[in-house]
Amino acid sequence: MIELMPVARQFRLLKSEILAKISNTIEEGKYILGPQVKQLESRIAEWTGARHAVAVANGTDALVLTLDACGIGPGDEVITTPYTFFATSEAISRVGAIPVFVDIDRFWNLDAEQVEQAITSRTKAILPVHLFGQPARMDAIREIADRRGLLVIEDACQAFGARFVGKPVGTLGKAGCFSFFPTKNLGTLGDGGLIVTSDAALADRVRELRQHGSSKRYYHDAIGYNSRLDELHAAVLLVMLEKIDEWNEKRRKIAQIYEERLAPLRPFIELPVTEDGRLHAYNVYCVTSPHRDFLREELLARNIQTGIYYPRPLHLQRAYHSLGYKPGDFPVAERLSAEALALPIGPLLTEQEQNQIVSALRDVAERM
Known part of the structure; x- marks a missing residue:
């Protein structure tokens, strides 16, 4: 796995x-x-x-x-x-x-x-x-x-x-x-x-x-x-x-590989965006897809873990019912809660593992 x-x-x-x-x-x-x-x-x-x-x-x-x-x-x-x-x-x-x-912007x-x-x-x-x-x-x-x-x-x-x-x-x-x-x-x-x-x-x-x-x-x-x-x-x-700078740089390189190799899969999946002046730490690498749940099941069948961050936005949590928010108040956050999927990332993720993840995503996209 x-x-x-x-x-x-x-x-x-x-x-x-x-x-x-x-x-x-x-x-x-x-x-x-x-x-x-x-x-x-x-x-x-x-x-x-x-x-x-x-x-x-x-x-x-x-x-x-x-x-x-x-x-x-x-x-x-x-x-x-x-x-x-x-x-x-x-x-x-x-x-x-x-x-x-x-609500949130296009950078989430x-x-x-x-x-x-x-x-x-x-x-x-x-x-x-x-x-x-x-x-x-x-x-x-x-x-x-x-x-x-x-x-x-x-x-x-x-x-x-x-x-x-x-x-x-x-x-x-x-x-x-x-x-x-x-x-x-x-x-x-x-x-x-x-x-x-x-x-x-x-x-x-x-x-x-x-x-x-x-x-x-x-x-x-x-x-x-x-x-x-x-x-x-x-x-x-x-x-x-002692390892933080080296490992953060490895995270960025993994994210760059994802971006380069998954770009052709648009619009089946959309990739996170950044801009000049922001140095991302990539604690999590999330893509979005309207087929998120199907994609997650397919990756799990191929022994690839994914994560959902976050399945319910805060304004719709039961703990905040008294604040009076309702579905539709923050459409960008609500869409991401329905579509965001975290892919494996970490400084010690191997090249072979990332190749396997990318190949699996391509295979699922081709079948859609």
Whole structure:
């Protein structure tokens, strides 16, 4: 079976380095917010160019703590996309705010041209998602936010290593949030997350919130969270970070091969689009087809895994029934939910496997 995201290969390849790092961590005897976490924060701050990096328990907490630290809460509105993983809007709801959805553009990210009409007197922030590793239109989003006095918080959970006009995603707003879930470009053997920002006060506030609202042991200035990245995960991530540039480049080369070899299959399938100035990280490689479900069944019969991201957009989730959205409100997001299909990708996907995937797609297309 060709796996959709063959992440186990990556960890197996670096197993000896990971085990050595874990062994050193055990010997050091510091397991919570110790030297591994501090080193990881320092390395990622340097890598992104942000002044501060704060590691937390997972990507969802990165979003929640950032929103909380920015003072966003009950009654506030945050504009975001309906076509992403649930955690994006869940974080907004978790702090008591209201997600306000805006449809997506041809790059599958928040449509900047529709954002302004969604702004109200209660809007406090715009939360764009760099979906699947493709940077959102941050120039247009920032222009609107700056003009209207709004915060920009980036959900970069799927986009570690992506860049917009040369700048790393996560550094283009007030703060950027990353996830280290195993399937992410930079992933660990479990959950992990991190916030980057160049705002010292915001970084201090997030550090306080992640440790029960405490900056001094047993003294608590706020109601916080228990959201600390474990030393063992930080140790693993330090090993994985050494490969991130090389492996992201391999993802881009795999995506380029898909684009070159699948282009003749239009309109049976349509390929993702990008543009100059956006360096895609290709955490996921999605095509679209009106025959998505049939295509998926055919590929599975040929031992090729695929994925559906995401089968139901956020505005139509039962959890948001009270917001009053209905089918047809966001047609682009709804069409992608019905047609998008993720193909296998990863830095260690082999040439033979990709040839097999392309041949299978061609065979199915010819039979249609």
